[in-house]
Amino acid sequence: MANLKHIRTRIASIKNIQQVTKAMKMVAAAKLRRSQANMEQARPYARRINGVLKNLLPNIDRSLHPLLAIRDFKKTGFVIFTSDKGQCGSFNTNVIKFAEKAIHEVGKENAELICIGKKGRDYFTKRGYDVVESHTEFWNELNFGHAAEFTASITERYLKGEYDQIVVIFNEFKNVASQRLVKLNYLPLVVEEDEEIDTADYLFEPSKEAVVQSLVPRHLTVQMWRFLLESWAANMAAQMTAMDNATTNAGELIGRLELEYNKARQAAITNEILEIVSGAEALMESSK
Amino acid sequence: MANTFHLEIITPTRVFDEGQVSYLRAPSTNGLFGVLPGHVDAMIALDVGEIKIERSGVVKYMATSGGYAEIKANHVQLLVETAEPAEAIDVQRAQTAYERAKQHLAEKTRELEAEQQDLDAMERALNRMRIAERSKS
Numbered sequence: 292m293a294n295l296k297h298i299r300t301r302i303a304s305i306k307n308i309q310q311v312t313k314a315m316k317m318v319a320a321a322k323l324r325r326s327q328a329n330m331e332q333a334r335p336y337a338r339r340i341n342g343v344l345k346n347l348l349p350n351i352d353r354s355l356h357p358l359l360a361i362r363d364f365k366k367t368g369f370v371i372f373t374s375d376k377g378q379c380g381s382f383n384t385n386v387i388k389f390a391e392k393a394i395h396e397v398g399k400e401n402a403e404l405i406c407i408g409k410k411g412r413d414y415f416t417k418r419g420y421d422v423v424e425s426h427t428e429f430w431n432e433l434n435f436g437h438a439a440e441f442t443a444s445i446t447e448r449y450l451k452g453e454y455d456q457i458v459v460i461f462n463e464f465k466n467v468a469s470q471r472l473v474k475l476n477y478l479p480l481v482v483e484e485d486e487e488i489d490t491a492d493y494l495f496e497p498s499k500e501a502v503v504q505s506l507v508p509r510h511l512t513v514q515m516w517r518f519l520l521e522s523w524a525a526n527m528a529a530q531m532t533a534m535d536n537a538t539t540n541a542g543e544l545i546g547r548l549e550l551e552y553n554k555a556r557q558a559a560i561t562n563e564i565l566e567i568v569s570g571a572e573a574l575m576e577s578s579k
Numbered sequence: 580m581a582n583t584f585h586l587e588i589i590t591p592t593r594v595f596d597e598g599q600v601s602y603l604r605a606p607s608t609n610g611l612f613g614v615l616p617g618h619v620d621a622m623i624a625l626d627v628g629e630i631k632i633e634r635s636g637v638v639k640y641m642a643t644s645g646g647y648a649e650i651k652a653n654h655v656q657l658l659v660e661t662a663e664p665a666e667a668i669d670v671q672r673a674q675t676a677y678e679r680a681k682q683h684l685a686e687k688t689r690e691l692e693a694e695q696q697d698l699d700a701m702e703r704a705l706n707r708m709r710i711a712e713r714s715k716s
Contacts (some may be wrong), residue, residue: 329592336591339658342620343649435591435660494621500623509660513643516591558689 295559297554298489302545307439309541315378323467323527326433330464330520333386336519341394348480351503358507361479367397368423368454369404370445372461373411376428380533382470384463389458390473392511393422403454403539405445407519417564419472423448433523438516446511449478460565462525468532470525480507584616584653586632588641589663595662602633603655605648614648614655623648626661627699627706629713633651640665642710645704665714677704 315512347372371390373383389412405424406412412425424444429437449457457478462470495502583599603614606628625648630641668699680700683693 332593335592335594336658339589339649339656343647343658347622362581385602460695495617496607496612496621496623500678502622502647509646 293359295552295555298555302548302552305541305545305548307420308445309538309545310370310538311539312534312537316531316538319527319534323531324522326527327464328522330524333513333517333520337513340506340510340513344480344506345498347503347506351499356504358478359480359503362417362455364455365401367402368445368448368457369394369410370441370457370459370518371403371404371408371415371466372404372459373408373414374436374526375409375430377410377436378533379526379530381537382529382533382537383408384473385470386460386462387411387414389474393458393460393474399491399572405441407441407522423453429476430526431524436518438519440514441519441576442508442512442515445515446478446508454478459518462529463523464521464524465526467528470529480510555574582593582616584614584618584655586655586657587691588630588705590662591657592660595636597632600632600634602631603664604629604631605657606630606643607648611693614650616653618650618653620651620652621648623650625657627702629706629710630657630662640710640713642668644706661705663710668711668714668716670711672707673704673711674708676700680704 348359351359354360369390371386372478373386377383390411393402399420402421403416404411404420404422406415406422407426408430409425409427412422412427416422426441428435445457450453456476459475461473461478463473465471583601584603586597586600586603597679598611601616605614605623606626608624611628612623622628625643625646627644628642630643632639634642642663642665643657643659644660646663649656649658652658662680683697684701697716700713
């Protein structure tokens with residue numbers, strides 16, 4: 292029966308797909324382990340720099356550094372982190388939808404987008420958003436240099452007055468099974484009031500001004516580095532989960548098809564027996 | 580306890596917990612400075628250079644490319660962009676970085692900013708090579 296052959300090819304092709312998804316899951320798991328380690332190593336540095344800056348901010352004149360000045364919000368720059376490739380479930384869709392909502396709060400015409408990752412860039416350019424900058428195809432070689440590069444170009448735009456505030460949107464790595472969407476104000480720098488501020492009396496070398504001047508850009512770079520690492524780890528986690536699901540689904544499908552195949556085979560055999568028997572019957576009839 | 584202080588070197592990619600040390604010398608933007616136990620609380624900007632650590636008589640060198648030193652209640656944290664122990668420096672890489680920057684600088688038609696970047700890169704490379712020498716002697 293033609294149906295038998297058809298089912299057999301389907302089972303074979305699904306088995307192939309299952310092998311691919313299994314391999315992709317394994318690759319994602321390996322990358323996740325590495326990026327998770329990176330992220331954990333970066334955390335103390337980011338936290339300390341942040342802490343130092345928080346101690347300093349209440350005591351300094353905001354006019355000391357242009358990145359500290361608070362201006363009226365007219366134009367907003369959105370930095371949106373997505374991945375370059377799909378196969379990671381709703382990872383990209385979630386960020387994009389979330390970002391879209393945030394953009395509509397300030398109005399499409401007041402927003403300019405900086406897209407990190409191909410998926411976001413493609414989505415927003417296609418829909419007529421003002422994508423002024425995009426960075427793609429770097430995730431696999433992600434290093435601190437990228438963070439420095441992105442920060443430099445973003446702060447330059449901010450200093451030129453292109454935007455009055457910069458908001459970042461990314462997937463934070465919560466645990467392997469789940470990501471958390473985060474929207475953060477990147478610039479201007481603000482300190483959350485409720486946090487405990489330890490105003491230690493420091494001796495500054497060479498001077499308070501000089502320290503603040505160099506600390507602010509560094510803080511921004513470190514933050515950017517953290518966003519990149521978080522986003523990448525979250526991406527890998529999402530991919531791993533998605534591929535795991537795909538492998539399980541393929542397994543289920545194979546099971547169902549095999550059942551169908553066996554039924555069809557049974558039916559074919561029954562049919563054949565029926566034919567032989569009725570053929571034999573007919574012969575006996577005629578020889579009588 | 581009284582004649583040591585706690586030192587941690589924190590970089591974006593690694594944390595070196597040096598434990599209790601007796602002396603630290605680091606490059607500030609105004610020149611080298613030393614830290615002994617009981618140092619006044621301070622926040623010091625660091626430049627490219629060499630970190631020297633003394634722990635129970637053993638001296639250790641590290642290359643750094645700048646950052647901050649936060650000294651607080653006998654606890655020192657160096658928040659630096661890079662920190663490499665002398666014996667772990669990749670001299671080959673530093674050498675290539677040096678050559679590359681030198682070659683870039685030879686091209687005259689470049690912007691001031693790019694030139695400064697090359698000068699910085701050269702300084703870092705030279706610093707690495709110099710400190711790598713320390714581990715040999």
